[in-house]
Each structure stands twice: as structure tokens, then as C-alpha cells.
Amino acid sequence: MQASRKLTSTVPGPLIVVLGPSGSGKDTLMSYARNELAARDDVLFVRRTITRPADAGSEDHLPMTDVEFDAAIDRGDFSLTWAANGLRYGLPRTIEAHLGQGKPAVVNGSRGAWGVIRQVFPTAVAVEIRVDRSILAQRLQSRGRESAQEIEARLVRAAALETGFEADVVIDNSGTLERAGLALVGYLTQRADVQS
Numbered sequence: 666m667q668a669s670r671k672l673t674s675t676v677p678g679p680l681i682v683v684l685g686p687s688g689s690g691k692d693t694l695m696s697y698a699r700n701e702l703a704a705r706d707d708v709l710f711v712r713r714t715i716t717r718p719a720d721a722g723s724e725d726h727l728p729m730t731d732v733e734f735d736a737a738i739d740r741g742d743f744s745l746t747w748a749a750n751g752l753r754y755g756l757p758r759t760i761e762a763h764l765g766q767g768k769p770a771v772v773n774g775s776r777g778a779w780g781v782i783r784q785v786f787p788t789a790v791a792v793e794i795r796v797d798r799s800i801l802a803q804r805l806q807s808r809g810r811e812s813a814q815e816i817e818a819r820l821v822r823a824a825a826l827e828t829g830f831e832a833d834v835v836i837d838n839s840g841t842l843e844r845a846g847l848a849l850v851g852y853l854t855q856r857a858d859v860q861s
């Protein structure tokens with residue numbers, strides 16, 4: 666008798682795209698979830714390439730100059746790139762192999778790039794992070810990374826891109842980090858468990 670072979674999944678895992686205005690807490694909540702889910706090696710937290718210098722206490726991205734970024738595009742390093750707020754962002758091609766194993770990946774995304782993200786990654790789902798408008802302004806100021814002018818531009822963009830995508834889940838981050846962080850952990854755990 667022949668041993669039965671285990672069927673392996675060929676359905677790509679979901680690309681879980683965290684969306685919301687600048688200052689809503691995407692990066693902070695993803696860090697919280699990454700710590701909470703550190704024991705799970707099936708969930709990939711994607712490290713983006715950004716044309717912004719490395720900055721302690723901020724997102725752990727791969728920094729590149731514009732020239733380096735162009736060279737990375739030419740090498741085919743990225744699945745997808747977009748530009749916003751005077752910066753360029755790249756998602757590494759390594760995501761594709763992880764998703765190809767049927768496992769989920771989580772990325773800090775862009776509302777403006779949502780259409781193209783869906784084209785490149787058909788399994789993309791959006792997690793929307795919302796905060797009250799007055800809190801958003803306070804948080805951008807207390808983050809202290811941008812000038813007053815840059816903050817103003819982010820607040821204008823926040824309102825301009827409020828629609829244009831349909832979220833799988835909405836998380837309100839107007840309250841404590843723990844409350845919203847646990848909501849994100851719960852959602853990611855549920856999505857990952859379905860895949861495994």
C-alpha cells in the first residue's frame with residue numbers, strides 16, 4: 666500500500682495592510698503586535714525600504730537614498746513601490762515567497778496606494794486605524810518628527826484620503842495603546858490561525 670501524501674496549500678496567504686492617516690498609530694500598533702506575536706514565525710512583519718534616514722524610536726525601516734532606491738528598483742528588489750509625503754517606499758520581493766507558503770504578512774501601507782497594492786497582491790486585506798481628528802494633531806506634534814508645515818500637510822492628506830478603500834476591520838486608536846494593540850493582535854491571530 667502506498668502512503669498517502671499530505672496535500673500542501675497553494676493558496677497564497679493574506680497580505681494584511683495596516684492603513685490610516687499619518688499619526689494614527691500604524692507603526693506603534695504593529696510594533697506592539699510584533700512583540701506580542703514574537704513566538705509565531707508564521708506571521709511576517711514586513712520591513713519597508715524608505716528614502717528616510719534611520720531614526721531611533723521610529724519605524725525600523727531599511728533606509729536608502731533616492732539613488733540607492735532607483736538602483737534597487739532596477740535590480741527588481743521590490744514587489745511594489747509608492748511615493749507619499751515627499752518620500753518613497755518599497756515592499757521587498759521576499760514577501761512573495763512567504764505569502765506563497767500560505768502564510769500571512771503584515772505591512773504598514775498607504776491609502777493612496779491601496780488600488781495598486783490590491784493589483785499586485787490580490788489577497789490584500791485592509792486594517793484601518795482611526796483616531797479622532799483632534800487627537801491625530803496632538804499625536805503628530807508629540808511625535809516631533811515633522812515640522813509644523815509637514816504636520817499640516819499630513820492633516821490635509823488625512824482628510825483627503827478618508828475614503829477609497831474598504832476595511833476588513835476598523836480599529837479605533839483614540840484610547841490606550843494596549844486596547845487598540847490587543848484588537849490588532851486578536852485580528853492577526855485569527856487570520857493566522859485560519860491559514861495554519
Ligand SMILES: Nc1ncnc2c1ncn2[C@@H]1O[C@H](COP(=O)(O)OP(=O)(O)O)[C@@H](O)[C@H]1O
Nearest residue numbers: 686687688689690691692693804808840841842
Ligand atoms: N494609543 C496611543 N496612545 C498614545 N500615543 C499613541 C498611541 N498610539 C500611537 N501613539 C503615538 O502617536 C504617535 C504617532 O504614532 P505612529 O505609530 O508613528 O503613527 P503612524 O505610523 O500611523 O504615522 C507616536 O508618537 C506614538 O508614540
Ligand SMILES: O=P(O)(O)OC[C@H]1O[C@H](OP(=O)(O)OP(=O)(O)O)[C@H](O)[C@@H]1O
Nearest residue numbers: 685687688749754773774775776777778
Ligand atoms: O497614503 P497614506 O495612507 O496617507 O500613507 C502615505 C504614507 O504615509 C505612511 O508612511 P510613514 O509611516 O512613513 O508616514 P507617517 O509616519 O508620517 O505616517 C504610510 O505608511 C504611507 O507610506
